[in-house]
Amino acid sequence: MPLSQIEIVHQDAALLVINKPTLLLSVPGRADDNKDCLVTRLQENGYPEALIVHRLDWETSGLIVLARDADSHRELSRQFHDRETEKAYTALCWGQPELDSGRIELPLRYDPPTKPRHVVDFEQGKHALTYWRVLERFERHCRVELTPITGRSHQLRVHMLSIGHPLLGDRLYANPEALAAHERLCLHASMLSLSHPHTGERLRFDCPAPF
Template sequence: MPLSNIRIIHQDAAVLVIDKPTLLLSVPGRAEDNKDCLITRLQENGFPEARIVHRLDWETSGIILLARDADSHRELSRQFHDRETEKAYTALAWGQPALDSGSVDLPLRYDPPTKPRHVVDHEHGKHALTFWKVLERCGEWCRVELTPITGRSHQLRVHMLSIGHPLLGDRLYAHPQALEAHERLCLHASMLAFTHPVTGERMKFECAAPF
């Protein structure tokens, strides 16, 4: 598959910073018809050495970081594990929060009976923390900036749902009104900061949401 709508934000000998489109897996899925993905397209189109450092959900668009050698991959993976990176997402959420900012500190776990959904579980869930801030209020919905401190699967989607503000276009978690309010999941990785694995320079990239 060609790179087509995959935009390269930055590249050097050690890293690739990519703007991933919505409806594209980060890595191959288990099913045979889920082999098309970001890493495969990059490896087949000029970047055979590319290695995934972290992932974005299939429907989530925005900034994703890849390494171009084993040492860089190891160091960047460590930074994500040790929470030395900074991430921010832009999202459209249903409703109007009473406050302009806040946090959600609720443990999450995968829920096999409703796969691939995740749920809040105070007994068996893993710690998850998200900060949110309203950027714009627009009638029935609002634009928010979401800052995950932890990196649990579906964390931002479940946390916003838990406070009564599901993301627009979210086929897994939104109620009918929020689902029908937009044709795609309105979640975009808009900022990523990390330390370059070779130069030691602190790097920050931003990418505006397409919605």
């Protein structure tokens, strides 16, 4: 499996920062036809030591970090767990929010009857918090910056849907108009900041959205 279409944003002895393309899994899926993924491509093409630290959804593009040794993996995983990393996403959302920024604090859970969807659930859901900010307004949609404080599955997609502004091209959550407005899910991990696992130096990576 080739490394084509995968941009290495940064690499050193401890870590790799990759610009993951859309429609590529972060890790292998359970089915035999879902084995092609980012970590496998890296491991089979010059980075056999690559270890996944966190994930991006199949359709989400952008910045993702992998460790190159066990100690770095342990430290980077701890930073994500303890919310010492900073992440920002760029997205296109349907409609026009009344305000220019806000916060969404709604608990989320996986919904087996509609898998792989997630839903807001005030009784069984896990705490989830997202900040959003309008970057640019167009006739029928907006470009927004999304900052997740928690890291729940599908958090940004469900939170924006919950305030009436689903992401363009979202096959799981968008209404027909928002789905038809773009050929891909318009969600991109555009900023990632973390501390280097060996030196402690604070690093920041930026990757503009392709939409």
